[in-house]
Amino acid sequence: MDNFEPKIVAFCCHYSAYSADLAGSMRLQYPPNVRIIELPCSGTIDHKVLLSAVEDGADGIFVAGCMEGDCHFTRGNYRAKKRVEKVKEILDEIGFGSDRLEMYNVSADNGTRFAEIANEMTERIRSLGPSPFNKKEGDKN
């Protein structure tokens, strides 16, 4: 378990993904566990895509949208937040637990915050251990 390197998938809106690029320009160092899939807007994310990530064995999942009130599509990030909340609720209800999933808001010009999120999420997932559906890690144990 000590060597467990979680693989975290991040669904980032176009603008919040920019914060990840900025973190790069700023040469901020953070753990290499996050894989970004870019969405036009965080409001693009469907409940079932998040659930399918859980089914696939994702150790951690997060959705990142613009700051509240700052969505380029007015309220897409509020919708994303509601959807993440709903999926968390489902995961709690079926006993899987919702800690592996999170919603973040980060503005396009805040590379620091992106690095923080990457740190925070990696730490959280490390302490949770691998997803029960993560076969590779499961075999190790």
Add this chain to the structure above:
Amino acid sequence: MSANKVGAVLVVGGGIAGIQATLDLVESGYYVYLVEQSSTIGGNMSKLDKAFPTDNSSMSILAPKLVEFGSISSIQYFTNTQISEVAGEAGDFKVKLSQTPNTADTKVCTNYVTPVELPNAGQDISGDDNGKSGDFEVNVGAVILCPGGETFEADQIEYLGYNKYPNVVTSIEFERILRTSDKQSVIRPSDNKKVNKIAWIQCVGSRNIRDEKHYCSCVCCMYAIKEAVCAKQYSDDEVDTSIFYMDMRTYGKDFEKYYEEARDDHGVNFIRSRIYAIEETKDGSNNLLIRYGDDKGEIHHEEFDMVVLSVGFKPSDSAVQLGNNLGIKLNDFNFAETTPFTSVNTSKPGIYVAGIFGGPKDIPETVIEASAAAGASEELLSDVRGTMIQEKTYPPEKDVSGEEPRIGVFVCNCGNNIGGVVNVPKVVESAKALPYVVYSQEFLYTCSQDSQEIIKQKIEEHSLNRIIIASCSPRKLKYYFQETIREAGLNRYLFEMVNIRDQCSFVHMNEPEKATEKAKDLVKLSVNKAGNIESLNEAPVNINPKALVIGGGVSGMTNALNLAKQGYQAHIVEKSDRLGGNARRISTDFNNQDVQSYLNQLVDEVNSNTNIQVTTQASVSKVDGYVGNFVTTLSNNEKIEHGVITIAIGGHEYKPNEYLYNEHNAVLTQLELEEEITANNTRVKNAKNIVLIQCVGSREPDRRYCSRICCNKSVKMALQLQEMNPDANIYILYRDMRTYGFNEENYRKARKQGVIFIRYEVDNKPQVQTDGKDLKVTAVDHILGENITIDADIVGLAAAILPPEDGIKLNQIFNLSLSDEGFYRECPFRGSWGFSHKEMRPVDFASEGIFVAGLAQGPKSIDESIAQAKATASREATILNKNSAKSSGIIAVVQREKCAACYTCARLCPFNAPRIINYAAEIEPILCQGCGICAAECPNKAIILQNYSDVIFTNMVDELYREVH
């Protein structure tokens, strides 16, 4: 004016105004030379942390604009360049430019975007000609000056302690402190300690009689409030913030609310005062002691951790020199003077000004002026529109539908920026092993010109039909690479870009193996996606080159006339029986210019222009269609087909319930008094005592906004009244005098000439009483604290400007956004996917093709209405000049057979793109901005966002975790 006009424009200054003007011009079919004297584009705005009043991050507004810059090929831009000489005349100027050698680091890589460093000029992408250093000449039809301004040198006022005490900073310096803060605390310069108590000192270098800078800098009140609120929000600990001011000038749209919220919700202290001195305390803490007099004249001392000086704006020395070189007229304060009722025309035909060089102003107004200046240039050069623009030609697009994916993956080393950490050969190897990948190679610099040739060649050689580039941020180079593959005959959308630099090598420098693993994963994800993406078409839509202008006031007429002179049709619909609107009731503007003769001339011009049609006594009853193809039905059943809509339905004056209005015939509103002044009415002429009361119906709980122009107007009328009868006593009862900008000059003059200004508190308003015959006005003198009673012959009420009476009714047709008060809410800071430049749109609505101008958008002066009307025309021209417009490729599409016509999509779309037609939803491609909110929420999954479908995402996630299954 020259007979041989040139279809190019020179834009001087690369700040937000220059960028906006350039983009408008380019989109409307003109060639632009953009000249910037410094080495970077961005101007003052890139120094700000957030923009008020929406608190959006400045960078997120500006960055996409800058990025777009690089992708448009009808611009040439020159940094480190100045104008040395101008010859010729409007329509045909010959401008000599001189460029100093580029001192910037000439990296081969083109894609360095950081919050402070902006893209370097010097690349072949944009057709920049920086190699030219030395003197050269360009030939243009018009010149737009937006050199911006400088802040006042705060150390010139010694008692403020700037440059003497480390913790006295200017507001610009404070912006930098905010921008670089960790958002948990605000740090002061002397000892890097957290601050708990900050003061702002207003009007530093503004409204200063001693210094002959007696204009108001307009924006400092708002930015101080914004900074005070940010300071509180960025601190985990409680921070005490105080703003020391003379008059709180929050006159702009939504500003008053921002002020009230800062005061009431955020707890910012506002102290009406005069500052006597700022000194460091003697205890060595580097804290500061402010000595000030309050509004009763009592002296106080208060200690702060840090003091921010709200410095005003002035034209830069180089701008002044530029103005002088060009021979344009500057005003007493060295700002460029504009000719009456043009708002952007300098004294020299063909040369326009926008932004701070024309006078201090905020960002949205700067952007409006930039568009207005573009509009004015377009009017001048309409005969030669498009003559300097060359349409780029491309080889025919290959049809790859039905083909199995053949993916090419190009991995960038970026000098050593990527390869120094990530094992690029390994990434290439792993890519080769992925399904459908038929070719992969690495480049030292993928973005170099040579690499583009190789990519094209490989596409040919291996029949590649999907291209992936693993390099840096797609923000800037995506379009560049898409251009490359399009030149190779591939559809632009058969492209994916992976950022293995900013997301791998730069951020995992000490973990090369893991960084490599991550890079491999990211490539794998994008290969998986590439297998599922398709060619997308940018659906063409025909554009009807005609505007419908609703409202025949100054704004509507100016807008229509500008468009007409650009060669487009305009149809004005006016509900009353004649053109003119509110301006019919105004004698002179704040600069004492005759409004009526201007108005009559404008009406004549409108009536005689063959491109303009006018329908009076009619209103809009129905609008169908969408941008480019609207069909509007009027109340007289006339049908008009048009491409864009200008809403310029004006506003109207509040009919007061207060101060005996309606009960005593000597109590008049501002407009009514103005009419009597114009008519030279004897009762006004003979009046001994005239009392003007400000803020009647404005800044009240049920109307939480400032009506903006009433202070200026009352001061102007006071001067007029004084001229009519030098013996009259004129009193102005006010809450804050908001004579912003150069209007401060009139305020100063009025005080000097004996107009009596008495401030009142909102909870202790003046009383107007009558015995049935005479009027008595009682107010409390704020200095003496005693009642003053005036036997008034005339009482003038600065009644609020109300939103258009028809606004709500009209909006049932348009379904646009209205503010709480009922003014049309423009669409600033809203953007669309794919970098189209909609980042800052002070005259646009979220609904494409619909624009607003004049009072309908919020209270404003005639000049401001004119600027907005021209800006609107300029924005409209970017649509009307095209025979057809293209939708974005990435749009949502409906599978009709699955649609339940439930209205979910139509309710959620911010752009009104979906409609229910024949029992199923249809999404209008030209309106869709590709956010995918509808697709995600559609209960029957009938909507798919092209190339971003759920299936694509679930496949990518499957792929990412495949090895672990």
Add this chain to the structure above:
Amino acid sequence: MNTNSHLEKVFNSGEFVVSAEIGPPKHASAEGMHHYADVLRDYVDAANITDNQTAVVRISSIAGGVHLNNKNVCPIIQMTCRDRNRIAMQADLLGAYSLGINTILCLSGDHQIFGNHPTSKNVYDIDSMHLIQTVRKMRDEKQFMCGEEIKNQEPRFFVGAVANPFGDPFEFRVDRLEKKVEAGAEFIQTQCIFDMERFERYMEEVCRRGIDERVHIMAGITPLKSWKAARYIGNNVGGMIVPDEIVERLKGAEDQKAEGLNIAVEQINHVKKIKGVHGVHIMAIAWEEKVPEIVERCGLYPRPKFD
């Protein structure tokens, strides 16, 4: 005289009528009801027996009525439309009359959500308006609701209804009262009155329309035990208004209970003077022992007797 109801007799005599209220117990012993009957006997002309008030299960109002009759107190049985359909209600009307009950108060009833069986189905087959009509039809036309003839002894009830002058919309309240009178109500008990001003306005309109000539209106009075109770009623009981002055007055009192009684006495003395008010209905919730004191202090003791 239409009925044998003692209450009707007192109204006809022109005396100012006094009634009180007894809530039956939530168990099957009648002892408590007997006790309250003894307490109230000489001080009131009749006593309401509530029908599962606030939708909480209790001894039925008809059974309670029988217990009161046995103790020589005239019972006004309440009948709500919540729990029975029109068949059960008519059956109960026959049964009640056969057991010697002759005074009835028709109401729609509190919603079951407030009671101890919130999941029960409500019936509301007919509403209070229909119930009034039905009781009158059975008495005056000797017919069941469906029109079928009652071939033997018909139930002969003196019919009352309730009115709430404090519900909304206010201007429709008098209309609805008139509808009830139109339907056949002979006396009206109002909701507890705390807001005298509004009640007076209401009565003014009642008199203006001459409704007071057609029906006996009894003002509902509730003595309050504490300021908290006062506030609770004002805030939590639908259609009730308790003016702040009353809450404040109780709050400021040294002995809140004594002050509560004082207020009730003042209120009764006040309503006595309002035109159209023919009686008072004292709802001393769980405080029935104090009714005699209130009646005496208002000068309404002794009560008239008839043979």
Add this chain to the structure above:
Amino acid sequence: MIVAEQKPIKTIADLIEDSNKVLLVGCSACVAVCLAGGEKETEVLASALRIKRKQEGKPLETVTKMVTRQCDPEYIATLDDSVEDVDTIISLGCGVGVQYLAERFYNKWVIPALDTKFAGGSIEHGQWEERCGLCGDCILHRTGGICPIIRCSKSLLNGPCGGSQDGKCEINKDVPCAWHLIYERMKSLGKLDKLLEIQPPKDWSRSRDGGPRKVTREDVFID
């Protein structure tokens, strides 16, 4: 439309405890519009059930199908090929849909995934309100177009009762008093006099109280 709401996933999971393969059937009509049983919800439910079972070590196989309307036999028939090897059918239709499935697939265990709530309409996205009590004897012409049968907590025909205050029902301050609304509407229509008439008792026999109902259009129905 019929407005429904999904049951707790755990409840549904308990009902299919013994099944290894289930067919989830969504409905594209009312329940899709009220975001309870369209394709999106069907797939989300399927995924949630699979995750739960995978976690418990008893993987569940799911098949998801959509039908245009679960309340027409012909649409149900399109599922004939999909039910063969499943243990259980989960209907995301309203109560009608569940029964149509159960009738068609007589030997299959059919369970409801939704609670069918009421006949109502959208207020805005994500919010629906009850409007019709399906009583079989419409009186809306007498009550200003506002139904007291379903919108008055007591279904009073001659309201409002004493519990109406500030336009709200006594049972909950968020529930508007239907009779207050009726009064206001009739007043604005100048038809207050209609409210003074005593509305006669309702003929409940035309409602569900009269037994299961059936409508036959004699002019189109051929025996």
